[in-house]
Amino acid sequence: MRKYYIFIVTLFIALGINAQTEEEPALWSHAVQKISDTEYEITFSGKIMEGWHVYSQYTAEGGSLPSEFTFEKAGEDYELVGKTLESETITEYSDIFEVDETFFKEEAIFTQKIKLLNPEVRQITINLFYQICKEVCIPMDAYFQVSLDGNQFVATEKEVGAESLALSTSLKLDLKNKDLLNQESASNVKKKSGLWMVFGLGFLGGLIALLTPCVFPMVPLTVSFFTKQSQQKSKGITNAMLYGFFIVLIYFLLSLPFHLFDSVDSQILNTIATNIWLNVLFFVIFVFFAFSFFGYYELTLPSSWANKMDAASTKVGGGLGIFFMALTLAIVSFSCTGPILGGLLGSTTLAEGDVATNLTAGMVGFGLALALPFGLFALFPAWLNSLPKSGGWMTTVKVVLGFLELALAFKFLSNADLVGNWGILKRELFLGIWIVIFVLMALYLFGVFRFPHDGPKQKLSNARKLTGLVSVAFATYLVLGMMNFTNLKLLSGFPPPDFYTLSASESDCPLGLDCFKDFEEGVAYAQEQNKPILLDFTGWACVNCRKMEENVWSDPKVYPLINEEYVLISLYVDDRKELPEDEKFDYQFDSGRIKNISTIGQKWGTFQTINFNAASQPYYVLLSPNLEILNDAIQYVDVAQYEQWLKSGLETYQLSMNK
Known part of the structure; x- marks a missing residue:
């Protein structure tokens, strides 16, 4: 599960979300030493804040991003003599990327020799791209204007010119009152109620995850394990409750690193939520999730992770052992919970208020819904007899989730289309795609067609028929909205705005x-x-x-x-x-x-x-x-x-x- 989070954060990095903390985690300077009339040695020094680290230029491929220098006009005004040398580094094995990573702590020093090709050149520009990490990794740039006339330090920040200062001044208003x-x-009240709504959605997502074949069979097995392994009934109940608490804690902890983004840049979460290529990427990921729910392939984390956690739970024992058992559940159930958590992550970027706070509320709600049955069935073990048997109904739940993931995927594609002003996914086309999706879902629920992992054909249950009718009703509602017979207020915010249509609009x-x-x-x-x-x-x-x-x-x-x-x-x-x-x-x-x-x-x-x-x-x-x-x-x-x-x-x- 941790690797799933790292994967999402790395996607943000790959999209070039270049943020800086208000207090820079690394401060850079440089010095120049003249060797001869044409040769110079430039030293770049970075003071790294405690707890942070910067990666070497030569860290192993497949891990974190290496530092990289760009020497402007190299080969034209001057040439590089040899490689860029580095000060002492640390090499450690990364469990996340499964490679040896090389990085600097406290201080990073790079040295590069150059030889002038044009003797008249007295200043060169150099850019350092580096990744600095703590709980999250932030890609950053340092700019150096290197003077060759003496051994001096030059500010690493770009200077703000007169034109920029004038435009900056015009941006500030002289507001009164x-x-x-x-x-x-009153909007603050709405924020709080919105937070509870996100918590409720997370809780609902957790309840749905309980009904999937990855989680549902584990409920009676795990509860029975705790009640039978303990000599005292009260001890078994305590262990099951602790197990449930650790499930909530794990999902809560997964959301915490996102709060660091607020300390990075006040606009970064908005940038993430509205980044064109990130929205396209979410579209691709959600389509990928949807087809995994349709049964065309299985999403799993490495089995070695689950084995290690399971072994740790047995070896350690006690409360810590129960924590590892909860972590094992999170890893083993990933193929079903991963797409739902992905939907939760995506949905919080669409919700009102702070994205990180919303995500924490949703994650806690999700974890609580997963944990609740373990505590309740431990308190009332007789209820286990009333649980329905595992069967084809769980496959149906997964397929319905797949259709919902597919519908949500097009919301992210619509975001990219709107922000990028592409004019491709207009309101009518968006609604038409959703109509097709929910009609197909209804046809599946009524047994008209099947997916690869469906079991033997059986008589349709009343619940399946009812869900099919709801899908038909929703598709009909969309048709009426597309024909302007209704205003689709129930879906406000999801389809493109009413002025973003195929027909020419008098006003945008x-x-x-x-x-x-x-x-x-x-x-x-x-x-x-x-x-x-x-x-x-x-x-x-x-x-x-x-x-x-x-x-x-x-x-x-x-x-x-x-x-x-x-x-x-x-x-x-x-x-x-x-x-x-x-x-x-x-x-x-x-x-x-x-x-x-x-x-x-x-x-x-x-x-x-x-x-x-x-x-x-x-x-x-x-x-x-x-x-x-x-x-x-x-x-x-x-x-x-x-x-x-x-x-x-x-x-x-x-x-x-x-x-």
Whole structure:
């Protein structure tokens, strides 16, 4: 299971999510030594924070990413003499990648000799790409502007030029009444309720996992083991309860490393959730999961892992032995729980609020559902007799899960299509694919066709017929929505927005509203019309943004307020369109960290962070044309709260106008 987590994190790394901590885990400097008129020796020194390590250039393939130097104009202005030498390294065997890895702790020193081909060259540029790891691994870059005129140190950060400083300054607003943003708002209640909803979804996922052939047969076997192996009944119950606790603990621990991403960069989780290629990768993975549930192949972790954990549980004994037994269950059941956990990981990136917190809540819910039967059946062993026998019904559960994984896969492909502005998976096509998926699921449940791992054909159970009818009803609901006979409010946020259709739309704003997608243009129009501003931080791949637009903004009480009383400015923080060259710049945070702003989404995401100290979407702010904040910021709320919030902002604005 640990390797499954490492696999997911490594995917983030491979996609080039290049983040930096507010306090750099490695500080780099360099020195230059002149050997002759044409030869120089450059030394790069890195001070590594305690607990972190940086990988060698020569660490074994198949493991973590090696350090790599890029010498700009090498072979043109100068040539490299020999290899880049390294200071003392540490080599240890990695159980994760099953190779010997070589790395530095505390300090890394690299030395490279160069020979000038062009005597007039006095400065060279060198980039160091390296992977620095603690609980998670972060790919980073260090830039060196090396002067050959003397033995000196040069700052490793790129300098922010005058143009970048000007554009950075323009990004900061002179907001009035900014203290209103710190007030407790009704949206915080929604956040907490949303967290419980994610916990509930995780719990439901765990209950479904219990019904799979990898987990269900283990419940009576494990409970019987504890009750029979203990001389005292109370001891057997205690051990079974401890076993259940360790199951919850293991799934809780799996979510903890994701919390480190928040300390890395406030925008990184949003970047992960809206990264085009990561969403495509999730699409491929979920399709892969789906076909494993259909029975075309089996997903398993190395059997040696389970054997080692099982041996450890026998050898160690006591509480620690029970922990290893729980870990063995997690590994053995991976072929069924892995795709469900993958769905949970993917779904939390679509949910409201902090991704890492959502994931922890979902994981705890999942682990609790798995653990609950072991405790209950230990307390009431007679209940074991009422359990249904293992059989073909568990295969049916897996296939239904496969169809659901397939449907969710297309949600991630839709995210990539929306963020990338590809225009491929329009609303009608998305709904059409979902209709086909749920029709096929109904046909399978009614026995029209079968999958490879299905057992002998038997009479259809009532539960299977009922599930088939639900699938038919859902497909019918989708058809009616595609034909505009219903508004599909139950699915708000999952299909592409209603303005993203095959037919030409008069507006690319939600619900046909007039909106601005540039802040300055919107403010200028608000000043001209003398109207307050509804500032909407949103995203193409933001599920709850679509829910707000389709369920709250569309309400007859809310829509006229937005349409007639406010100037709507919608800023998409996940828009991957490149900014014009003259609008790209480097933004330097107060901590000294520099972030390159090259896309529309990066610009508005940074704009939201530095002005409103927020990084989540949807995020709504009411402003006057002269940038006075009219009310507290609000996020995901219901119609009544949103209507009251808009009216309160209008009243504040009108009062300020009458002064």
